[in-house]
Amino acid sequence: MIIISAIIDIFPQLLRGLGVTVSVLLASAIFAYLMAFIAGLCRLSQNVIIRKFTGFYVEVFRGTSLIVQLFWLYYAIPMLFGIQLGSNWWTGVIAIGLNYGAYLSEVVRGSILSVAKGQTEAAVALNMSRFQRMRLVIFPQAVRMMLPEFGNYTIQMLKGTSLVSLIGMTDVLYYGDIMRSTNLSQAPLIYLLVLVLYFIIALPLIWLTRKGESISKKGVASG
Numbered sequence: 001m002i003i004i005s006a007i008i009d010i011f012p013q014l015l016r017g018l019g020v021t022v023s024v025l026l027a028s029a030i031f032a033y034l035m036a037f038i039a040g041l042c043r044l045s046q047n048v049i050i051r052k053f054t055g056f057y058v059e060v061f062r063g064t065s066l067i068v069q070l071f072w073l074y075y076a077i078p079m080l081f082g083i084q085l086g087s088n089w090w091t092g093v094i095a096i097g098l099n100y101g102a103y104l105s106e107v108v109r110g111s112i113l114s115v116a117k118g119q120t121e122a123a124v125a126l127n128m129s130r131f132q133r134m135r136l137v138i139f140p141q142a143v144r145m146m147l148p149e150f151g152n153y154t155i156q157m158l159k160g161t162s163l164v165s166l167i168g169m170t171d172v173l174y175y176g177d178i179m180r181s182t183n184l185s186q187a188p189l190i191y192l193l194v195l196v197l198y199f200i201i202a203l204p205l206i207w208l209t210r211k212g213e214s215i216s217k218k219g220v221a222s223g
Contacts, residue, residue, distance in 0.1 A: 003189070006186060006189055007189070010179060010186070010189065010190055011193055011197075013175050013178075013179055014172050014176060014194060014197055015197075017170050017171040017172040017173070017175045018172060018197070020089070020169055020170055020172075020174075021158075021161050021171040021172045022201065023089075024089065024092050024096070024161045024171065025154075025157060025161050027093040027097075028092070028093050028096035028097045028161065029100075029154050030097075031093060031096075031097030031101065032098075032099075032100040032101040032153070032157065033101075033104065033150070034101070035097060035101025035102070035104075036100075036101045036103075036104030036107065036108050036150075037105075038054075039054045039057060039108075040105040040106070040107070040108025040109040041109075042054040043055060043105065044109060044112060054105070057098075057102065058102045058105055059102075061098055061099050061102035062102045062103060066095065066096070066099045067163055069098065069099055070091070070092065070095040070096075070163055070166065070167060071166075071167075073085055073091050073094060074088065074167045088168055088169050089169060091167060092163075092164035092167060096157060096160050096161065096163075100153055100156065100157050104153055107146050107149040108142070108146060111142040111143070111145040111146045112138060112139070112142045114145060115137075115138045115142055115145075119137050119141065120133060120137070123136070123138075144215055144216045145216050146216075147212030147215055147216050148209060148212045148213045148216050151205065151210075151212045152209055154205050155206065155209065158201060158205065159198070162198070172194060172197055172198065173194060176190050176191060176193075176194040
């Protein structure tokens with residue numbers, strides 16, 4: 001009964017941060033998807049400058065820690081360049097979006113390159129332009145292959161949102177840390193409930209990822 005009473009006290013407090021966690025996740029995911037398609041397509045560009053520039057972005061954000069990127073955007077850039085990225089909400093969204101956008105850009109690039117060569121050759125034989133080949137033949141097949149990895153990385157983004165508490169955002173983990181600091185004896189239960197809440201949020205994403213896996217197995221030409 002004591003544990004149940006504690007859960008009843010703790011869980012509503014954690015839910016106070018749910019809106020921030022979900023809003024950061026949704027905004028970060030949209031921004032990451034946008035960056036993924038832009039960078040992924042740019043890395044396939046025939047322009048060497050565009051390829052090198054986007055390659056630099058991808059390698060930097062894949063090769064450094066998300067925490068460091070978050071702190072750099074929140075603390076270093078305003079101090080060094082006097083550039084404010086807006087509220088800490090926007091800083092968190094931009095940091096997570098740029099980080100996972102770099103990873104997802106490789107998914108976009110790899111999926112496009114994985115489309116069978118015969119598809120491109122057939123489109124050329126039909127006198128399609130480069131844009132038409134991409135839009136009508138290659139891209140629809142590539143998107144199906146991207147779906148499972150996009151789902152997996154979205155779940156990773158959910159986990160990444162917990163870092164925004166480090167820049168003062170009142171997300172789920174923030175309220176968990178506050179309660180732990182005021183009642184250390186309840187720390188195991190508090191963090192267990194934080195895990196449970198993140199898992200509940202992740203359940204729809206897990207379902208969508210599995211749905212994406214089943215879609216990716218259909219309609220993609222091979223050979």
